[in-house]
Amino acid sequence: MTPKRKKPFVAMLVFACQVQVQGGQCDGTQMNKASFSDDVVGVESLLSLGHDPNAPAPPGMDCCGMRPLHCAGIGNATRSAKVLIDAKADVNATSTGPVFSALHSAAYWCSPGVAELLLRAGAFVDARNQESRTPLIEAANSGCAAVVAILVRWGADVEAADAPDGRRAMHWAAERGSTETMQALLRADASPCSPIHRAGCTGCVGSTPLHRAAHKGKVEAVRLLLEHCDVDSIDSY
């Protein structure tokens, strides 16, 4: 399951911490709007009028000061991403705050074409957002197996952990019950059973993906993990 693109506010709020969203999430600038809608003619004419392909939305105009490539990532807008990259948009540029990269957007909103273009143009595969999550973790979080497969092909660290909890992509995919995503991670040799070790994590040390799937009642994910993991592993709750 991929998040609904038509009603982006709720998921975006979760994604981008507790921020006030005013207006549409990609209505912050004309360029963001055109980019999100994959309106190539619009993007090209704004560029020819001198609009900056990197400009973030001004404060208060969207959730987080996103740039046109973020909006291409949210909109699965592969053609506008290509035009923006050709116009030298910075593929590593982050939103102004909360901070995340265009690759995080493409991962969370499940835009494989945009993710591939960003990576080909040199985007950092293991960039960290405000919550210390990598694009791989965000793709696992939204159950986007297609982007997970692309990211691991580009060398994403499958054991990267977020902070403060220390959950890895496998924890996130298990929690969501996305077995397709879990399979993609397993094919990339992600460890299915190893627990969280992060010191800053209260009450979750020892928690494995199996604990997370069981806690959330994700039966298929539990079934898959039991092919690999000890049914009696103990966490620290």
Ligand SMILES: *[C@@H]1O[C@H](CO)[C@@H](O)[C@H](O)[C@H]1NC(C)=O
């Ligand atoms: C994203 O765009 C591609 C074409 O570029 C399309 O095949 C795919 O179905 C789209 N995905 C979603 C979730 O809309």
Ligand SMILES: *[C@@H]1O[C@H](CO)[C@@H](O)[C@H](O)[C@H]1NC(C)=O
């Ligand atoms: C993106 O960031 C990574 C990591 O900092 C860096 O290695 C890479 O060269 C950057 N890519 C571009 C196109 O600037």
